[in-house]
Amino acid sequence: MTAKTLAPTLSDRELDLVDAYWRAANYLSVGQIYLLDNPLLSEPLRPEHVKPRLLGHWGTTPGLNLVYAHLNRVIRDRDVNVVYVCGPGHGGPAMVANAYLEGTYSEVYPAVTQDVDGMRKLFRQFSFPGGIPSHAAAETPGSIHEGGELGYALAHAFGAALDNPDLIVACVVGDGEAETGPLAASWHSNKFLNPVTDGAVLPILHLNGYKIANPTVLSRIPQEELEALFVGYGYRPITVAGDDPAAVHQQLATALDEAFDQIAAIQRAARLDGERGRPVWPMIVLRTPKGWTGPREVDGDKVEGTWRSHQVPLAQTRTDPEHRAQLEAWLRGYRPEELFDDTGAPRPQLRELMPVGERRMSANPHANGGLLLRDLDLPDFTDYAVEVARPATETVEATRVLGAYLRDVIARNPDRFRLIGPDETASNRLSAVFEATDKTWLAGTGPDDENLAPDGRVMEVLSEHLCQGWLEGYLLTGRHGLFNCYEAFVHIVDSMLNQHCKWLIRNRELPWRRPIASLNYLLTSHVWRQDHNGASHQDPGFIDHVANKRPEVVRVYLPPDANTLLSVTDHCLRSRDYVNVIVAGKQPALAYLDMDAAVAHCARGLGIWEWASTAPNGEPDVVLACAGDIPTLETLAAADILRRELPDLRVRVVNVVDIMRLQPDTEHPHGLSDREFDALFTADKPVIFAYHGYPWLIHRLTYRRTNHANIHVRGFKERGTTTTPFDMVMLNDLDRFHLVLDVIDRVEGLGTRAALLRQRMVDARLAARRYTREHGQDDPAISGWTWDPNHRAPSRSQDGRSEEAR
Numbered sequence: 001m002t003a004k005t006l007a008p009t010l011s012d013r014e015l016d017l018v019d020a021y022w023r024a025a026n027y028l029s030v031g032q033i034y035l036l037d038n039p040l041l042s043e044p045l046r047p048e049h050v051k052p053r054l055l056g057h058w059g060t061t062p063g064l065n066l067v068y069a070h071l072n073r074v075i076r077d078r079d080v081n082v083v084y085v086c087g088p089g090h091g092g093p094a095m096v097a098n099a100y101l102e103g104t105y106s107e108v109y110p111a112v113t114q115d116v117d118g119m120r121k122l123f124r125q126f127s128f129p130g131g132i133p134s135h136a137a138a139e140t141p142g143s144i145h146e147g148g149e150l151g152y153a154l155a156h157a158f159g160a161a162l163d164n165p166d167l168i169v170a171c172v173v174g175d176g177e178a179e180t181g182p183l184a185a186s187w188h189s190n191k192f193l194n195p196v197t198d199g200a201v202l203p204i205l206h207l208n209g210y211k212i213a214n215p216t217v218l219s220r221i222p223q224e225e226l227e228a229l230f231v232g233y234g235y236r237p238i239t240v241a242g243d244d245p246a247a248v249h250q251q252l253a254t255a256l257d258e259a260f261d262q263i264a265a266i267q268r269a270a271r272l273d274g275e276r277g278r279p280v281w282p283m284i285v286l287r288t289p290k291g292w293t294g295p296r297e298v299d300g301d302k303v304e305g306t307w308r309s310h311q312v313p314l315a316q317t318r319t320d321p322e323h324r325a326q327l328e329a330w331l332r333g334y335r336p337e338e339l340f341d342d343t344g345a346p347r348p349q350l351r352e353l354m355p356v357g358e359r360r361m362s363a364n365p366h367a368n369g370g371l372l373l374r375d376l377d378l379p380d381f382t383d384y385a386v387e388v389a390r391p392a393t394e395t396v397e398a399t400r401v402l403g404a405y406l407r408d409v410i411a412r413n414p415d416r417f418r419l420i421g422p423d424e425t426a427s428n429r430l431s432a433v434f435e436a437t438d439k440t441w442l443a444g445t446g447p448d449d450e451n452l453a454p455d456g457r458v459m460e461v462l463s464e465h466l467c468q469g470w471l472e473g474y475l476l477t478g479r480h481g482l483f484n485c486y487e488a489f490v491h492i493v494d495s496m497l498n499q500h501c502k503w504l505i506r507n508r509e510l511p512w513r514r515p516i517a518s519l520n521y522l523l524t525s526h527v528w529r530q531d532h533n534g535a536s537h538q539d540p541g542f543i544d545h546v547a548n549k550r551p552e553v554v555r556v557y558l559p560p561d562a563n564t565l566l567s568v569t570d571h572c573l574r575s576r577d578y579v580n581v582i583v584a585g586k587q588p589a590l591a592y593l594d595m596d597a598a599v600a601h602c603a604r605g606l607g608i609w610e611w612a613s614t615a616p617n618g619e620p621d622v623v624l625a626c627a628g629d630i631p632t633l634e635t636l637a638a639a640d641i642l643r644r645e646l647p648d649l650r651v652r653v654v655n656v657v658d659i660m661r662l663q664p665d666t667e668h669p670h671g672l673s674d675r676e677f678d679a680l681f682t683a684d685k686p687v688i689f690a691y692h693g694y695p696w697l698i699h700r701l702t703y704r705r706t707n708h709a710n711i712h713v714r715g716f717k718e719r720g721t722t723t724t725p726f727d728m729v730m731l732n733d734l735d736r737f738h739l740v741l742d743v744i745d746r747v748e749g750l751g752t753r754a755a756l757l758r759q760r761m762v763d764a765r766l767a768a769r770r771y772t773r774e775h776g777q778d779d780p781a782i783s784g785w786t787w788d789p790n791h792r793a794p795s796r797s798q799d800g801r802s803e804e805a806r
Helices: 012-034 061-078 092-101 104-108 116-125 153-161 181-192 223-233 245-271 321-332 348-353 398-412 431-435 464-476 487-509 542-547 562-574 595-604 629-645 674-681 696-702 725-731 736-746 755-775
Strands: 081-086 167-174 200-207 235-241 281-287 395-397 417-421 458-460 480-486 519-524 554-557 579-583 588-590 606-608 622-627 651-656 687-691 711-714
Touching: 012 061, 012 092, 012 116, 012 245, 012 321, 012 348, 061 081, 061 092, 061 167, 061 200, 061 245, 061 281, 061 348, 081 092, 081 153, 092 104, 153 167, 153 181, 153 200, 153 464, 181 200, 181 223, 181 464, 200 245, 223 235, 223 281, 235 245, 245 281, 395 398, 398 417, 398 431, 398 519, 398 562, 417 464, 464 480, 464 487, 464 519, 480 487, 480 562, 487 519, 487 542, 487 579, 519 562, 542 554, 542 579, 542 696, 554 562, 562 579, 562 595, 588 629, 595 606, 606 674, 622 629, 622 674, 622 736, 629 651, 629 687, 629 725, 629 736, 687 696, 687 736, 696 711, 711 736, 725 755, 736 755
Parallel strands: 081 167, 167 200, 200 281, 235 281, 417 458, 417 480, 480 519, 519 579, 554 579, 622 651, 622 687, 687 711
Antiparallel strands: 395 588, 606 651
């Protein structure tokens, strides 16, 4: 439908106020893009007043300012709690301009005062060396959204609204952004928003017609088709369109009043009248010219309303007098003398439109989520401990154990913790959580459905982008969560992770931004136990991607068993301002450490396993290192062979939980000093390292160590297929027999002495493969291996073969 203006919503006075505020925001936005000095045009523009490098984006900015001005009127009139999510990627000038007008910018950056000098600083810093970015970012008060990349605004907005019943999130979606896959999926978030316990999201699709150099899809389809699209998504679209400012002001004011009335009615019906159906939420389609109020033509080419206004419409203003004259006319067209007094302060009529205090969108505490963050009420994770009488003798599903712990985390934190994932909670063995909650669901249900409810705390949708976006929005507004995902497919959110890491880095550097809960990933159904699904499900490379990020904000944990998984998860849920990646298997696996040992081991991040070593204290002949549950299994099985077959060989087994410990302490806060590293791994002995992921990451983390030349890493070599679990490790030379071969080949003097054992290891690999081909499963002697501390070196016949081998 189109917003009606038969009876004007705005009085003449209100229309003047909204228009004056819009002009002021536009003036400040243009000034940021262009000016170094002369901020109030107190003299004619000269070349030295203009920046030598013109960077920024004008085209989307006037529309963002328009929406901001009108939302301020609504907030002031209704006393509602609103945050503004700016989807158009480089809308930074608008967001900064409005924060400055509202006074918030000067509160958090006292040097940028509301006077001529402060305005000069505001303009100079924008897209300037040592200044601020051109997009909405952590530096921008009121922003919860890193605007350097498109596609995530609406998911962030819905995440922010979850469990925030009094909050309305106004989310401007650019029509270029609307073409991205993550944004297209995000429209379905309305099926997961509970009007009783959650807030509301008001999407505002801003159609200005163009991207960088091309028209946008949604701006060029017929209006009837566009409205049908959003009706199909489950929204009630309200259209505002035009290029006459007064008419658009009236339309947009009417549309916003209708939308806020509908939101209030929906929430009232759900909360007071018991309405349980899925609401049809309002949204606004706003059509205005790209680069509106800017230059109409430049050098004979049309600019306003075209793609030419996308970035800097007048590109030669420092060197071209004609361009500079056009810029001055453009700026004076906003009539700055009516907007700012002689000192540079906003005139009183502008303040009439603005909300005050925390009702200002730039000062809303939800946009600085750490201010609202409350610690989780966590159960004692040691209460969920698996009993381990002897290491590596009993099997357990680590994530199933974790599920019981997460069940109680959810039960104790019904308003600030969500478990999110792409349709894999049960598959990942976390089903115990459904004893405490259901899955969030407001779409239709059938008789065969299970665990679906509007107030569920588990959120599942088959879009990793959407899961990540929801959780980021939830965390950025002061809550906690965990994202569980198949390891191979979490790569889908690589770019989203990049943006969140950049946000966290700046968040930590800004004293006025408070720490937020960490972004926690649980990656399971991992590479070594995706043998049934095959190569498409086999990729451990997300760890490499995370390890490339700034060390201040990333942590990677590879707990080898259930008790270490409990300890690591509890630690991650308590942490702040990190991205924590936990990789753990879901299949039955051996338990190695009792809870006391697990807590100590995780606190160290790595350590010698004395019970598995034949030289835990003295200098070893070889170090068997491992990181990850399957590499740990194969390493222990190899150590078992060595202690039985080569009892005089001094073997040290080192398990690594926190792989960042491998870096030098000068490179990562968790890193080991060279002295500590050499004490564990030696300065000159062979290190056979069995690693969960791609081998080169371990080399990258350790390349500066004294003994790096002797570190030999086995890991995933991109040799995957549909086969048995043990055949998978053999395909990648990570199996126990190959690890023994590596020891024989690398320990000085052992090759000749252990030639027969070497031959037997080669034969054992061949026999294991033959068994899988004949029986379709692994040899039970391999798959059922456990650690027997009573094993001794077998007796041997005169031909040198052990009785076991014969």
